[in-house]
Amino acid sequence: MQREEIQLLIISFSIVLFTLLLTVFILFFFFQKKKTKFLTDKLEAELRFQSELTKSKIEIKEQTLTNVSRELHDNVGQMLSVVLMQMNFLIEDNNRYSVSELKKIKELVTKSLNEIRLLSKLMNGDIFLNTNFITAISEDLDRIKALKKIKCEIHVSGEVRKINIEHETIIYRILQESISNILRHSCSDSIKINVLFTDVNCRIDIIDTGKGFDLEKYKKGSGLSNIETRADLIGANFMIYSDNKGTIVTIDYPIKE
Template identity: 35%
Template sequence: MDEKEVIIIVAIAIPVTLVIIVIVLFSVFARRKNRLLREQEEAKKVFDRELAESQIEIREQTLRNISWELHDNIGQLMTLAKIQAQMSLEKPEMMIEVSETIGTGIDELRALSKLINPEALKSLSLKQAVSLEIERFNRLKFIAAQLTVNGNVFPIESNTQIILFRILQEFFSNTIKHSKASSLKVVLDYTDEKLTITAADNGIGFEKDDNFMGIGLKNMITRAKLINSFLKIDSVKGEGTTLHLTYKFA
């Protein structure tokens, strides 16, 4: 094989090799792109599923709250007003008490109407939604609850807000049902970069191997990851439980 033939072969081989390399690289890129798209689609499906479940759980919790308030609070007030009205037939001066009891019932109904209207709930900010929960706990004397808001309230995308609120609602539910706590303190700390949420009760606490919060705790952790948040639960037996959640705005 003379030098000319070698040059011709090399001249042909180089572009062919380059074409093969380009085809291989394109194939690898296409596969990676398709895999990434599939992962993104799956992540979106997971997020949408968790969002839908959170919305359903919030509605169910809202309906339970309404049921409790109608039966245990407003129902009792109306029963008391009826008894007072009957007694006022013999003691007219009791009509003042009847009026006060009915007035209290009307105030409770107004507060309850905020929960009944789903569109109103959708339009609430995280701060407003948490405030309503805290007000309800105090009004019904479930627990002595306190909300502190630090910094300038930063707007949060509505779907993310729903998941954040559901995480907190799950913690509140566990506190009231299981912790035997007398106080609950919630802090929303806003900065330009992030929102830090702390919720602490002074209940019986639990140890890590107790699996105290079970599926509820797992759901909270899963949902926090979906919105790229860091969630940690600290608890000390006999001292209480604290939720720490950090959500970065960008």
């Protein structure tokens, strides 16, 4: 009888040990699978972020070159044509030679040089990497104000906080795309950007006083979708409001310590 009890005890112990080992193996397999999925998702998210970052950088350069080309043709080219025409008049007719005529030519040349300097500054491809997004977008607004004759202003409130440089590049691209939409579609005579820093977030409002648009129709467009996708990639909330008095685009970016 005692021998049977010992055998039963050994069998019971073996069953318990096997069950315990099986449980440990299942738990290990489960957590390993969960860990692998987490790492895979993290890697995919990082690849998506880097892809969007690269795309944003390329778009910034492309838009910069497009703007420079347009302004060289529409503004600088026209002013230099006028200068050339006036110089030809002076060469052909000595009687028109006067200090006032030369002053007019000088003013046009000076204005052309100033615009070329402004465009040259814009062509600095690393502007969004060497400075923060506030400085970069402020220089864009200065250029628009000088060349497009549109009222532009930016207001910054709170203590400016340091933001991840890659996130700044995407924020800058969001602002560029929003401003581009205003210039192309809104017929607004002003662009206003409010930037508010708090301890936990950076809230950016891009405001225009244009004709507005139908949000339901615009949601189908790629422009809004691109902005929303980029905001989501950096963990920011994206909001938009529009009526016949203008549009407000809001980006609420969380600041992590």
